[in-house]
Amino acid sequence: MDVRELIGQDRFAKLLGIELLEVSNGRATSKMEIRDEHLNGVDIAQGGVIFTLADFTLAAAANSHGRVAVVINASISFIKAFQKGILLAEAIETSRSEKIATYTVNITNLDGELIAEYHGTAYRKKEVF
Amino acid sequence: MDVRELIGQDRFAKLLGIELLEVSNGRATSKMEIRDEHLNGVDIAQGGVIFTLADFTLAAAANSHGRVAVVINASISFIKAFQKGILLAEAIETSRSEKIATYTVNITNLDGELIAEYHGTAYRKKEVF
Amino acid sequence: MDVRELIGQDRFAKLLGIELLEVSNGRATSKMEIRDEHLNGVDIAQGGVIFTLADFTLAAAANSHGRVAVVINASISFIKAFQKGILLAEAIETSRSEKIATYTVNITNLDGELIAEYHGTAYRKKEVF
Amino acid sequence: MDVRELIGQDRFAKLLGIELLEVSNGRATSKMEIRDEHLNGVDIAQGGVIFTLADFTLAAAANSHGRVAVVINASISFIKAFQKGILLAEAIETSRSEKIATYTVNITNLDGELIAEYHGTAYRKKEVF
Numbered sequence: 001m002d003v004r005e006l007i008g009q010d011r012f013a014k015l016l017g018i019e020l021l022e023v024s025n026g027r028a029t030s031k032m033e034i035r036d037e038h039l040n041g042v043d044i045a046q047g048g049v050i051f052t053l054a055d056f057t058l059a060a061a062a063n064s065h066g067r068v069a070v071v072i073n074a075s076i077s078f079i080k081a082f083q084k085g086i087l088l089a090e091a092i093e094t095s096r097s098e099k100i101a102t103y104t105v106n107i108t109n110l111d112g113e114l115i116a117e118y119h120g121t122a123y124r125k126k127e128v129f
Numbered sequence: 130m131d132v133r134e135l136i137g138q139d140r141f142a143k144l145l146g147i148e149l150l151e152v153s154n155g156r157a158t159s160k161m162e163i164r165d166e167h168l169n170g171v172d173i174a175q176g177g178v179i180f181t182l183a184d185f186t187l188a189a190a191a192n193s194h195g196r197v198a199v200v201i202n203a204s205i206s207f208i209k210a211f212q213k214g215i216l217l218a219e220a221i222e223t224s225r226s227e228k229i230a231t232y233t234v235n236i237t238n239l240d241g242e243l244i245a246e247y248h249g250t251a252y253r254k255k256e257v258f
Numbered sequence: 259m260d261v262r263e264l265i266g267q268d269r270f271a272k273l274l275g276i277e278l279l280e281v282s283n284g285r286a287t288s289k290m291e292i293r294d295e296h297l298n299g300v301d302i303a304q305g306g307v308i309f310t311l312a313d314f315t316l317a318a319a320a321n322s323h324g325r326v327a328v329v330i331n332a333s334i335s336f337i338k339a340f341q342k343g344i345l346l347a348e349a350i351e352t353s354r355s356e357k358i359a360t361y362t363v364n365i366t367n368l369d370g371e372l373i374a375e376y377h378g379t380a381y382r383k384k385e386v387f
Numbered sequence: 388m389d390v391r392e393l394i395g396q397d398r399f400a401k402l403l404g405i406e407l408l409e410v411s412n413g414r415a416t417s418k419m420e421i422r423d424e425h426l427n428g429v430d431i432a433q434g435g436v437i438f439t440l441a442d443f444t445l446a447a448a449a450n451s452h453g454r455v456a457v458v459i460n461a462s463i464s465f466i467k468a469f470q471k472g473i474l475l476a477e478a479i480e481t482s483r484s485e486k487i488a489t490y491t492v493n494i495t496n497l498d499g500e501l502i503a504e505y506h507g508t509a510y511r512k513k514e515v516f
Contacts, residue, residue, distance in 0.1 A: 006170045006171070007170050008170070009169075009170040009171075009172075010168075010169045010170045010175060011165060011166050011167070011168050011169070011175075012166065012167050012168065012169060012175035012177060012178055013169070013175070014166075015166050015167075016177075036140060037140050037141065037143075037144050038140070038141050038144075039139075039140050039141065040138075040139045040140070040141060040142070040188070041135045041136050041137070041138040041139045041188070041192075042135070042138075042197065042199070043138075046139060046140075046141035046142070046181065046184070046185075047180070047181075047184040047200055047203070048141060048145075048177055048178075048180050048181025048182075048184050048185070049141055049177075049181070051176070051177050051180040051181070051184070052175065052176075052177025052178075052180070052181070053177075055175070055176040055177050055180070056175075056177070059169070059170070063170075068171065070171070070207070070210075071176055071207060072206065072207055072358055072379060073204065073205070073206045073207070073331045073379050074176070074204065074205055075202065075203065075204035075205075075333055075462040075506065076202070076203055076204075077201065077202045077482075077489050077506070077508060078199070078200055078201055078202070079481075079482040079484075079489065080482070080484075081199075094466075094501065094504055095464075095466040095467070095501050095504070097466075097467075099357075099381070100330055100381065102464050102466065102504060104491075114481065114482050117481055117482070117489060117506070119462065119464070119504070119506055121330060121331050121379070121464060123357070123358065201487055201508060202460045202508050204333040204377065204462055206353075206360050206377070206379060208352075208353040208355075208360065209353070209355075223337075223372065223375055224335075224337040224338070224372050224375070226337075226338075228486075228510070229459055229510065231335050231337065231375060233362075243352065243353050246352055246353070246360060246377070248333065248335070248375070248377055250335060250459060250460050250508070252486070252487065264428045264429070265428050266428070267427075267428040267429075267430075268426075268427045268428045268433060269423060269424050269425070269426050269427070269433075270424065270425050270426065270427060270433035270435060270436055271427070271433070273424050273425075274435075294398060295398050295399065295402050296398070296399050296402075297397075297398050297399065298396075298397045298398070298399060298400070298446070299393045299394050299395070299396040299397045299446065299450075300393070300455065300457070301396075304397060304398075304399035304400070304439065304442070304443075305438070305439070305442040305458055305461070306399060306403075306435055306436075306438050306439025306440075306442050306443070307399055307435075307439075309434070309435050309438040309439070309442070310433065310434075310435025310436075310438070310439070311435075313433070313434040313435050313438070314433075314435070317427070317428070321428075326429065328429070328465070328468075329434055329465060330464065330465055331462065331463070331464045331465070332434070332462065332463055333460065333461065333462035333463075334460070334461055334462075335459065335460045336457070336458060336459055336460070339457075
């Protein structure tokens with residue numbers, strides 16, 4: 001199976017309308033349109049929506065090496081409130097050993113402003129897909 | 130406005146079917162049913178779904194004091210994979226000063242097993258709601 | 259080798275004067291006296307001192323099962339500034355699987371007030387000690 | 388007071404032999420020699436030593452704007468074990484608003500390999516120094 005196929009089976013990402021743009025060798029980019037149904041009680045994008053976009057993009061990057069990788073820990077900083085429109089996510093692998101790999105995902109608006117910063121640690125299983 | 134009313138306006142939580150059970154003085158509990166549309170590419174609950182449940186529950190707890198509080202930073206550990214069924218979330222305030230408050234949210238299954246552990250820092254605005 | 263012996267070889271903890279009080283089955287407590295040499299530029303305990311106390315206590319708890327465990331990721335919230343005197347640390351195992359275990363460490367003063375809250379993820383190696 | 392003067396009063400950094408190399412407009416670099424007294428029970432640099440180096444470098448960067456900034460939350464990933472020798476730290480400001488700023492600190496060896504990755508959130512007080 002190809003990483004795009006694996007990632008394409010993510011039903012929650014599909015529900016949110018997240019689109020994978022690029023994925024290769026430890027990197028990935030994706031985008032999503034924040035709509036009314038993604039807002040929280042104070043009318044900004046719910047933290048979980050932004051986390052999902054970041055997590056999905058990391059998953060693409062982490063699985064790009066052909067082995068199943070799952071996030072065991074992640075931290076996210078919410079930098080700037082975001083209402084509606086397009087968000088972009090870019091995942092970069094900052095380290096990778098046999099078992100553990102780390103990723104930074106920057107979430108930006110179309111003006112390139114940082115909306116959130118996500119750092120995740122993935123555990124690399126032995127199984128290939 | 131009441132905290133239940135504020136939290137009830139969270140459209141993303143509504144989209145996911147998250148239900149607030151209790152909220153009072155820095156604590157809150159909620160629940161959600163994980164269904165097929167919430168799964169990721171390897172058939173377990175997407176990290177973003179679990180994060181959303183935790184984040185929503187924290188938001189209820191953090192806003193229970195009547196002042197607007199927003200999460201600035203959160204870290205989450207994914208302990209045990211979860212497929213389908215009911216997840217419970219319990220948020221507890223571990224500290225609160227004038228500007229900053231911290232929360233732990235435990236996500237468990239109906240057997241009381243820990244599925245994920247979330248720790249968030251909220252910034253308390255001056256505005257009341 | 260005993261976990262106390264392994265932990266007793268921590269030269270940095272010794273340099274700081276950290277004392278292990280108790281350790282057993284995934285839990286540990288320790289204490290330390292914050293002195294002038296542990297303060298930062300604004301006259302409060304340096305974040306690194308508090309982190310070290312937490313990290314050491316986690317290491318005791320994580321290695322108490324007889325297998326080498328190393329921290330791969332940790333997050334810490336600094337709740338309340340602390341000047342001089344005794345700090346206590348208590349590490350509790352919140353989950354443990356074959357490879358990964360998670361810990362919460364609370365750092366308190368002698369009045370029981372929370373000074374810092376630390377959450378760490380350890381990777382459990384195959385080797386025993 | 389100058390930021391170098393403020394940072395120079397950090398007694399714990401002095402105890403560890405941390406040296407500030409550069410500091411300006413949200414960025415800072417520093418270095419430290421890991422010696423025997425900085426090792427833990429399994430003969431690698433104690434996590435607290437590396438955290439301290441990162442935290443100190445962040446403090447320099449965060450205070451470079453002339454207002455007192457304190458770390459409220461930090462997460463650190465330990466990527467590669469390090470024994471003895473020189474470690475370098477580079478802090479970069481990834482965002483800054485009126486109250487909150489975020490920093491990434493990379494800790495590397497002299498070969499440029501990533502040893503640890505630190506992400507911190509600082510609260511910016513009103514007071515200047």
